Amino acid sequence: MGLSKSEVFSEADNRMADLAKAFAHPARVAILRLLAQRKACVCGDLVDELPLSQATVSQHLKELKRIGIIQGSIDPPRVCYCINEQVWEEAEEAFGGVFALFSKVGCC
């Protein structure tokens, strides 16, 4: 079908999947790296740093905003994006929690 049956999974798994989507495309990884290091903030600077059109970058920024991991504050005519600290830490803890589940005791 193409639609992920999100209603049959736990809230935690759905949120985790959404947070992972923020990192599931190289352009978004690049954007998040830049913002985390504060090497760029204004949308135009991000476009300059990335090998993608302005429209495409804007779309990735929209997706990151939807997830909540970044936020934008307007400074006309510019828009300055930055990491949303709370969601960033939520993601850090979510991944940390899953990675911590694994205990290395061979099974197969």
Added chain:
Amino acid sequence: MGLSKSEVFSEADNRMADLAKAFAHPARVAILRLLAQRKACVCGDLVDELPLSQATVSQHLKELKRIGIIQGSIDPPRVCYCINEQVWEEAEEAFGGVFALFSKVGCC
């Protein structure tokens, strides 16, 4: 277009995106949680735990194998899946590295 221009991004960003894809669907998160906790290992048990058809689960397992984060060993007629420790740690370090980039000093 629909094809991610992976050739224009760094190896690191592409790999990071691939590792994130392992967690970018609730079913795969559920599978990885189960395997990390070793609550299930045989494919059939995973199918029992998940609200998806056997074919769909098998497809997610294939994707996880492609990324390398799990591996399967045949035990006819069963197949036992488990976390690939090396790739699991690679992912842990990759995410840890990105999360560590962020230093909270408000910019906008």
Added chain:
DNA sequence: ATTTTGCATCGCAATATTACGATGATATAT
């Protein structure tokens, strides 16, 4: 008032993903 700047959104095209029934493959059990 018109132009320019910076960014969002629309519309389109192409590819990718998700899901499942049906079928195939393989090895054990009868």
Added chain:
DNA sequence: ATATATCATCGTAATATTGCGATGCAAAAT
């Protein structure tokens, strides 16, 4: 040999994602 059990793959359908040109919109500058 046939049946059963387990899992992979094929084929198909529906939806999602990726990318970009063109356009829209708001505020500043001229």
